[in-house]
Amino acid sequence: MMSDFQDLKNMVAVVGVGTTRYGSFPETDEYGLGAEAFGKAIADCGLDKSQIDGLLVNRIPSYARMGEVLGIDPRWTITLPAHGRMSGMAIIEATAALATGRAKYAALIYANIGRSRRVNYGGDESPNIWDPWGMTSPGAAHAMMFQRHMAMYGTTTRQLAEVSVAIRHNAGLNPDAVMRKPITIDDHEEARRIAAPLGLLDYCLITDGAVCLILTTAERARDLKKPPVLVSGVGGRDRFRQSALGTFDLDFWHGPIRESGEESYRMAGVARDDVDVLMSYDNFSPTVLFSLEGLGFCPRGESGRFVEGGTLKVGGRLPTNTDGGHLSNSYMQGWALNVEAVRQVRGECGDRQVPGCEVAQYIAATVCTRSIIYTRG
Amino acid sequence: MPSDSSTTASPYAKPLPKPTPLTQPFWDLAREGRLAVQACRSCGDRHFPASPVCPECLSTDQEWQVVSGRGTLVSWVEFHRAYWDGFKADLPYRVCLVQLEEGPLLYSNLVGADAGEGRVGRPVSVVFEKVTETVTLPKFVLA
Structure with a gap:
């Protein structure tokens, strides 16, 4: 029985990474960008997409649509809201999930289309009680x-x-x-x-783009393409x-x-x-x-x-x-x-x-x- | 040629508060020129903004307490960008963070001819600015 999170040391590894170009891409959306990053990340580690049984999406409106676009039916799915603080949280939660067998290979996908959508991080876009001042x-x-x-x-x-x-x-x-x-x-x-x-x-800049990380256990990681x-x-x-x-x-x-x-x-x-x-x-x-x-x-x-x-x-x-x-x-x-x-x-x-x-x-x-x-x- | 619009007061174009049953007393008191924070009748904790339960003891037995209006300038920022058109004419305008003598922290505006003399730690006191028939905003000046 595991007693402490510290016991997860070195149990999980990042085995694949994928990044899109960054800039302004009004011709696509979160799903198009997310799929591009996902494709690069699975190619980076040599996995087939059918092996991905965990999906975490961040700043992507619908996890179901993301799964549909990628043609995957995972057994572990999580969605996190569009806050920068979520990236580290996502990797830590995925680590816990993989170490405890919730999934074998998890794809963590983040996409941002804020540049094309002219997001400006203030004003009526994010109302709060201090707006009158x-x-x-x-x-x-x-x-x-x-x-x-x-x-x-x-x-x-x-x-x-x-x-x-x-x-x-x-x-x-x-x-x-x-x-x-x-x-x-x-x-x-x-x-x-x-x-x-x-x-x-x-x-910070405001750019469109997407990132995907593939995580698995350190044991499974040994059989994949990259160290x-x-x-x-x-x-x-x-x-x-x-x-x-x-x-x-x-x-x-x-x-x-x-x-x-x-x-x-x-x-x-x-x-x-x-x-x-x-x-x-x-x-x-x-x-x-x-x-x-x-x-x-x-x-x-x-x-x-x-x-x-x-x-x-x-x-x-x-x-x-x-x-x-x-x-x-x-x-x-x-x-x-x-x-x-x-x-x-x-x-x-x-x-x-x-x-x-x-x-x-x-x-x-x-x-x-x-x-x-x-x-x- | 004279224009009718020259005699029409321009409508207030900045965002207005959206009072809820929880926050209405704050705005009612502000209209009377009084600054208030929420206080817990059970443990005495004072807090702002309003919370449905006391964040210290979770009691729902709370009231609004009028405070001194005195505080300390914790920090301030000078906006050079208007996120609402209504603020364009004010650029650059100063938003301050004040810690009230009674404890709670709140954002407001640092106003007054000497606002440029603001320094972290300086004492400030509340003033009230009636912006519409129903809304009065508490603001701060250097004390």
């Missing part, structure tokens, strides 16, 4: 947090720029990234303000008590990030310093700073100084979001970052490959914080 959009909530971080610790927007500049640099090494033209700290400072202190270059990448450790903490304020936390989710990170390191049997590459959810650039502090890569309040001088660039002290993240690669709400973690551990990343990468960490700092440690199988 004009308080809307997750970007504004993150701007509130960064304003507070500046006041408490003296962090500057030029330090914040280092996040966007480094991640754009990394995107330049990724032929699939949407935004590849290098930017400077001055570009960041001069960019149009949206919700000051944040400006355009602090905001397995193990889900070695996971951790999570939720913080709902001030949900009315949206994606805002007075304490920058410091406690939940620290606890999620420690839980995942402990389960994986690795130390923070073993992390070769970090995938840090970057819906807005400040989220990366909060993640670095929460995980303990630097002391509280010192993330601004920590990122100075290209720390997060490929080749820097802590290569982060090597695919260009949400800021410059694509807005796949954490899913593409998890694929990038897998590709880094496999050694498939070309110009942006972190040499000898064995341990990759995914962290999403938000209302539902999740950390995942991937290692080479």
Whole structure:
């Protein structure tokens, strides 16, 4: 009888990944994009679609339609709403399901058609009780947090720029990234303000696209095409008590990030310093700073100084979001970052490959914080 | 040629609250120039926005308590983009996050000639802005 989630260490592996192009594709929809990513992911691992008996869909309106389009009848199906926090949650829940035999091979599919549909993440699209005061959009909530971080610790927007500049640099090494033209700290400072202190270059892109991951048990993974990448450790903490304020936390989710990170390191049997590459959810650039502090890569309040001088660039002290993240690669709400973690551990990343990468960490700092440690199988 | 429209007041174009039975007392009190939060008669917890049960003890025995209207500026943001046309003329406008003396946190607008002097931690106090015949919005100024 299993007594602890920690016992699931290395029991499940990511065996196949598939990503579409990213951009604007009004000619298709979530199902067309999802099917494309699925096709690439099963080809990546060499499975036939008839072997897929688990289906998890995220930001796709109908799981039944997705299954119909793919021509599959799984025995385990889950659908999750269109929040970025769901990607890490999805991978962790699929890990639990596979480890306990709910399915043998699970396809996790995410699709986003927000670019073509002109989704803008605020206003009447997402009504809330603060609308009469004009308080809307997750970007504004993150701007509130960064304003507070500046006041408490003296962090500057030029330090914040280092996040966007480094991640754009990394995107330049990724032929699939949407935004590849290098930017400077001055570009960041001069960019149009949206919700000051944040400006355009602090905001994620909005792109169409889809991602698929195929997961199975580590045992079954041995027979597949690519070397397995193990889900070695996971951790999570939720913080709902001030949900009315949206994606805002007075304490920058410091406690939940620290606890999620420690839980995942402990389960994986690795130390923070073993992390070769970090995938840090970057819906807005400040989220990366909060993640670095929460995980303990630097002391509280010192993330601004920590990122100075290209720390997060490929080749820097802590290569982060090597695919260009949400800021410059694509807005796949954490899913593409998890694929990038897998590709880094496999050694498939070309110009942006972190040499000898064995341990990759995914962290999403938000209302539902999740950390995942991937290692080479 | 004179235009009739020059004498017509433009209608209020910003989003208006949508009171529910749970939140109606807040808006009724605001119209009287009083700021209120929900309080639990059972454990005394004060919270905002309104909740069908007390989030501390789950009691349904709750009331609205008028508060001092004094608080601290937790943070603020300056909108340079209008997500509603009604805010376009106000750009850039300031939204603040205030922690009331009584504990609860709420978003509002930081207004007043000296709003640009806002700093995290500064004391603020409530003011009331009647925006329609039925709706008055609590806003904040530097104290």
